[in-house]
Amino acid sequence: MTIPPAIRRNLGRAFLALLVVAALFLVTVIYATGEALLAGTFLVIIALAAWLYTSQKTYAYRYLFPGIAAAIIFVVFPVIYTIFISFSNYSSRNLLEFPRATQYLLDQTYPGESNTFSFSLFPDGAKFRARLEDSEGGAAYLTPAFAMPGDAPVEVKAGPEAAAGFTPGDPVELGDVIAHEENLKKLTIAMPNGAKLGMTGLSEFAAMKRLYAAQPDGSLLNNQDGTVIRPNVRTGFYETASGEKVLPGFQVKIGWDNYTRIFTDPKYREPFIRIFIWTVVFAGLSVLFSFSLGMVLAVLLNWEALRFRSLYRLLLFLPYAVPGFISILVFKGLFNNNMGEINLILNALFGIRPGWFSDPFLAKVMILIVNTWLGFPYMMVVCMGLIKAIPMDLYEASAVAGAGPLTNFFKITLPLIKRPMLPLLISSFAFNFNNFVLISLLTGGRPDFLDTTIQAGTTDILISYVYRNAFVDSGQQFGLGAAISTVIFLLVAAITLVQIRYTRIADDEKR
């Protein structure tokens, strides 16, 4: 605290300048790895930060910037980026961007016709040396000591054995060579004459030639068979003259193709429509059941003639307090067809063993049971608050008029809490509309439809269907998944608009 203010101010500036320099260095590092978009994003953030924290006019934004920036980068930007991906063919077959896919093809090698070298590996301390002997000429070469390549390829230069000054002891056993085969395949040995050798057999290295050579017009010449492959920006693949696709493909914009697939191609439309209907039914019934149960309980727990109310409340609140992923998995085990405790009890009582996970209808019933169990405590707590706010004299008046509890409920309680509850019910609907955790952990969308060509589950909701397309089933259809996600965005936005409308109405009535 004894530092003079002038120095303090300059200290802050110097610190900021240092941060900016460090950040700019980071941007160069990112740019060097080829992530131009990321580097650009970073640069904009740094520039914005530097301006906000030096200008006097922007004082309030200094407090906002870190939080808002984090929210924009990790919440808003992914949403926009999802929409962006939905117009591309991004998938496991088209994973790389064009320059990287081209580079991948250009890096492909094949063993040339030239003579081969017999290969042996020698330990040198913790490292290794490779000895190569020309299978025809007999000349022997030795590499300096190198560490076994990990994930990244390694290149070492070999020199004549005589000049190396290393007397090889016992070579590494063949079994150990086999154990290291995957790593050794990443090893390139540069010969004194400039030839590059790669592993072609367990004890053989041979000159590797580039499979493709870049042509001036952007096509690639296959050195092995002389064919030419050209990039096709419509399909996102390099293609031979006959239209044969060469893997890996690259990402291209394909316009509305993903959307037309979802809405017009029967192969995709059929499961999409079924899943959409179940999503709406699931979300609607979940809200209905948990609200009904929660409401009844709230009325009961506000009934002063009842004792032990706080104990009941505590117990009934438990499902809300236990982490969802744990209770869902507990139910997954309890409902298990053969080994679950629920079927054990049902079998003992009624002699039945329902196939909760194999029958589509029962699976849906189970999901609704579990979701009601998970959801009613929240409704109960909210309803209790709202019921407490209803003036007691209304009930006193109705008691004077001789009304019973049912009349009270339907004529006083329900009408009065309906309007403030509506926005909450809508947001609960929106939550369940995207209740990925429940579906994913409980059934994973299974049992699957048997009559669709695309893998889709009878209990899948839209978002879990996206997850399956993008991350679980083969194919990693990111583009398609992003398109379905975008459709969900629009649906959620529509639900939100409705909710805002009803929130306004509820607020207006309060005044």
Add this chain to the structure above:
Amino acid sequence: MAIVTNKSQRWRVLAAHVFLVCLCALVIFPFLLTISISLRPGNFATGRLIPAEISFEHWRFALGLPSVGPDGTLVYPDLPVLRWLWNSIRVALVSACIGLLLSTTAAYAFARMRFAGKKAALTGLMLMQMFPSVLALVAIHSIFTRIGNAFPLFGMDSLWSLVLAYSGGIALHVWTIKGFYETIPAEIEEAATVDGATPWQAFWRVLLPMALPILMVVFLLAFIGAIIEYPVASILLHSQKNLTLAVGANSFLYPQKYMWGDFAAAAILSGLPITIVFMLAQKGLIAGLTSGGTKG
């Protein structure tokens, strides 16, 4: 006064009790079963709900202790439950700290300062809540793959990337803290400013200490939110040693490898502390929000 006072009252009270007791039993039933399952030997239903003999094999599994296998050798658990719990706690602690830092400062600007775009920013934060991150999983996956190309530390299969991904979810916290700040009279900070405090000092030394209860509550809620988060963690983390509990817990119940008893023990071990923390935070949230108005 009692509202309805006729003879059927007593019967109704009794019916209500029966209904509530049955429902409570239904609610408690899965929890009690889980305890029983975690204590009985073997991983299969045995035909009785109360275990005939108590076995701690599943608890040993959950705690990572070796147990004696059928052939007499020591068998070490193949699922590192404690490590997952520790991963979850680490990620949750760091991301809750970051989230708290970001949201207290932003909430201060929203509660006390005037600036262009304030209303729009507040509405924007509210709208953000409507679009859960699960909708943008594809993009999040792609973004972190790209970041990983430049910085492997923040790429795929890293707990740090999870921390980053969680740090943006501050919208609700900003609203909660802002609401609390607004219950504290601005005159207190103005007095500090008159005494020569900068806005930062007024915030850091005057307002924040008074807002401590709500900061605790928001911290706990952010902490729990990160612990129970499943979708983002499930796409960002792959290797077994890096999983969080929410992702790892999913690997107990495969048809090929059905470790029901082990899961039950692990579920209680990890679920109990989280539940207690959540109950405390819930109580605190209500208490913190209502006590705010009378402070100052």
